[in-house]
Amino acid sequence: MASDSVLLGTIDSETLNNTILNPGSIQINVTGAFIVDDLLYEDAESIPETNDIALPFQNHDVSHVAIDIGGSLAKIVYYTSNESLTNSQEDLGPHINKKILNTNDSDSGDELQIDPTKGGRLNFHKIETERISELIQFIAKLIKFYNKNIHIMATGGGAHKFYNRIMDELNVEITKEDEMECLIVGLDFFITEIPNEVFLYSESNPMQFVNDINKENNNIYPYLLVNIGSGVSMIKVTGPSNFIRVGGSSLGGGTLWGLLSLLTEANSYDEMLANASKGDNSNVDMLVGDIYGTDYGKIGLKSTTIASSFGKVFQKQNGPDLSARRSKFNPDDISRSLLYAISNNIGQIAYLQAKIHDLERIYFGGSYIRGHPQTMNTLSYAINFWSEGTKNAYFLRHEGYLGAVGAFLKRQPTGWGRKNSFTVGGSENILNGVLSKLDALNVNKDYE
Numbered sequence: 406m407a408s409d410s411v412l413l414g415t416i417d418s419e420t421l422n423n424t425i426l427n428p429g430s431i432q433i434n435v436t437g438a439f440i441v442d443d444l445l446y447e448d449a450e451s452i453p454e455t456n457d458i459a460l461p462f463q464n465h466d467v468s469h470v471a472i473d474i475g476g477s478l479a480k481i482v483y484y485t486s487n488e489s490l491t492n493s494q495e496d497l498g499p500h501i502n503k504k505i506l507n508t509n510d511s512d513s514g515d516e517l518q519i520d521p522t523k524g525g526r527l528n529f530h531k532i533e534t535e536r537i538s539e540l541i542q543f544i545a546k547l548i549k550f551y552n553k554n555i556h557i558m559a560t561g562g563g564a565h566k567f568y569n570r571i572m573d574e575l576n577v578e579i580t581k582e583d584e585m586e587c588l589i590v591g592l593d594f595f596i597t598e599i600p601n602e603v604f605l606y607s608e609s610n611p612m613q614f615v616n617d618i619n620k621e622n623n624n625i626y627p628y629l630l631v632n633i634g635s636g637v638s639m640i641k642v643t644g645p646s647n648f649i650r651v652g653g654s655s656l657g658g659g660t661l662w663g664l665l666s667l668l669t670e671a672n673s674y675d676e677m678l679a680n681a682s683k684g685d686n687s688n689v690d691m692l693v694g695d696i697y698g699t700d701y702g703k704i705g706l707k708s709t710t711i712a713s714s715f716g717k718v719f720q721k722q723n724g725p726d727l728s729a730r731r732s733k734f735n736p737d738d739i740s741r742s743l744l745y746a747i748s749n750n751i752g753q754i755a756y757l758q759a760k761i762h763d764l765e766r767i768y769f770g771g772s773y774i775r776g777h778p779q780t781m782n783t784l785s786y787a788i789n790f791w792s793e794g795t796k797n798a799y800f801l802r803h804e805g806y807l808g809a810v811g812a813f814l815k816r817q818p819t820g821w822g823r824k825n826s827f828t829v830g831g832s833e834n835i836l837n838g839v840l841s842k843l844d845a846l847n848v849n850k851d852y853e
Contacts, residue, residue, distance in 0.1 A: 434462040435598045440802060441526065455529040455803060458599060460484075463525050469556040470547055471813035472540070473587070473806070474563020476635035477659050477674075478772050479532050479540045482809040483547055486525035501528075501550055527813075529806050531772065537567055541574050548575065556580065558812040560587040580816070585640060587811030588632055589648050592768060594814055595801055596625050603768075603799050606781040615799065618766075629764045631755045632807065633771035635659030639758050652758050654751060658773035661747050668743075669736035677740055678777050684741030689734055691716025714746035741779065748780050752787025756796065759788075765796050772805035 441457045467484040474480075485501070532540045548555055557571065560582045572579050595602045596618060605613040618625055629651075630640040637654040662674050671677045687709070693701050694708030695717075701710075718730060759767050767788055774780050781800055788798040803810070 433467070434460060434464065436462045438599055440599065440601060453529065455531075455806070457526040457528050458803075459524065459526050461524040464523070466525075468551045468553055469558060469813070469816045470544060471558040471809045471816070472544075472560075472564070473584075473808035473812060474534055474537075474540075474559065474561040474567060475772070475808075476562060477534055477662060478634070478805070479534050479537070479561075479563060480772070480806050480809040481528075481530045481532070481540070481543065482806055482813045483528050483530075484525055485528055485550070488522050489525075489550070491522055501546060527810075529803060529809075531805065534563060537563075537570070541571060544571075544575055544577075548577070556816065558582060558816050560584050560808050560812040582812045582815050584808060585638070585648065585650060586646075587808045587815065588630060588638075588640065588770070589642055589645070589811065590814050591807035591809070591811030592630055592642075592770060592801075593625065593645060594810060595803060595807070596768075599803075602802055604802070605797060606778075606785045606800055608778075608782055611778065627762075627764055628766040628768055629755065629759045629762065630807075631751065631767060631769050631771075633657050633751060633769065633773035637751055637754075637771075639755060641758075641762050641764065651762060652754065654754055656747055656750055658771065661743055661773070664743055665740055668739050671736070671740070675775070678744075678775060678780075680737045681740035681744045681779060682777070684735065684737035684739070686711070686738060686742040686745050688738040689717055689742040690714050690745070711745060711749070714742055714749075744779060745783055748783035749787055752784045752798075753791060755784070755798075756788050756791040759796055760792070766799060767796060768799045768801070770801060770804045770807045774800065774804050776802070776804075 437459075438461075439459050441459050443452050443456070445459075446452045463484075463486070466486050466489070471482045472479060473482075530543065532543065534540075544557070555577060557575075557577050557579045559568070559571075559579050561584055564579075564581045564584075568579060568581065571577070600616055601614045603615045603618070605615060607613070627641065627643045630638075630642055632638045632640065634657060636657040636659060638650055639652045640648050641651045642648040658674070662677065665671055665677045665680075669677070669680065671680055690711045691713040692708060693706045693710045693712050696712055697708070700706065700708045718734065755767055755769075759765070769781075769784055774784075781798075785798040785800075788796055801807075
């Protein structure tokens with residue numbers, strides 16, 4: 406306590422109170438934050454694959470970049486101020502030079518006027534990990550856009566694997582952050598701060614937004630996060646920094662991508678998902694109806710329930726050799742069958758983990774999902790079926806960027822992305838606030 410008194414005596418009460426409520430040298434203002442609709446971009450070329458998040462009242466520029474480098478994809482999160490975009494004379498490509506219209510935001514509920522000269526946006530971009538050189542080139546463009554030194558916050562396995570290469574080629578400082586912790590920080594931010602981010606999925610109501618999760622007093626907990634990337638991790642979360650990995654699976658997005666690369670001519674993951682959306686898995690899978698000729702109502706199985714994934718392929722009527730069998734089956738049907746097989750497996754394991762740990766809310770994240778209807782419907786149906794409607798599967802519009810957003814937030818002072826996360830009272834909070842202020846005055850000049 407003596408050290409507290411010494412520190413407190415050097416700062417006036419007004420500065421102290423401001424420091425406690427607003428620690429550090431910069432605060433990101435999430436007031437009025439909303440997901441930018443496609444109609445708000447100036448032209449079709451400016452519309453990104455993953456929609457930006459507008460921060461209309463953010464007045465401080467930010468010059469750090471977050472990357473989450475997984476086994477298959479590298480995800481990038483970065484901030485651009487509308488003023489910088491308006492004044493920029495550089496042609497840095499459509500992923501950076503995106504301009505927004507000056508119009509009212511009808512989705513936010515506050516009728517906010519969006520001024521292209523004020524505020525800014527969080528941007529999202531992804532590149533296949535095997536094309537790591539393109540990732541480095543993209544960050545180089547961002548450095549040129551910011552026109553000053555930047556700091557990189559890195560997470561995922563690639564943060565370790567490519568650490569030296571990125572640092573050497575870009576001549577930047579890099580901070581490595583724990584992957585699981587970043588996932589939780591990112592998900593908590595989306596749940597608590599971004600309207601119309603979290604939703605339930607069903608075929609009759611594909612995007613039922615969930616904005617009424619109890620966010621006060623940390624009542625968003627507990628929950629299960631099922632993060633589906635190349636593999637699958639399942640994390641039980643009971644508080645902002647209280648989590649444990651309770652399980653997972655090696656059968657994830659990398660499995661789907663790898664097997665379909667062998668079984669079809671598709672050249673990208675998105676092409677595989679597009680093919681799956683056109684396919685009919687009943688041409689490949691053995692269904693309950695193929696065995697019973699009808700439903701198996703006694704145990705609740707419909708005739709369309711998959712009894713055996715790829716179960717029709719081995720039948721002799723499909724040909725005696727590999728070439729004959731391959732010519733019999735459509736690549737689109739194969740794609741859909743494999744997508745269902747992996748998604749059903751993940752859904753059932755997720756339900757079992759939620760049941761074991763008595764968790765009602767299950768959040769699905771990771772780049773495996775990509776907003777793909779069949780994937781979300783399969784996962785949602787599995788959770789609803791096995792739990793008999795007692796548990797919910799939640800999805801996110803930025804599901805692939807939880808880790809990258811978490812790493813981005815970690816660059817900021819404690820309390821950056823959480824409302825009411827700093828309260829007056831308690832020597833620990835006071836001391837932390839003062840130390841943040843002193844740190845801002847003497848050390849953290851690169852935030853400004």
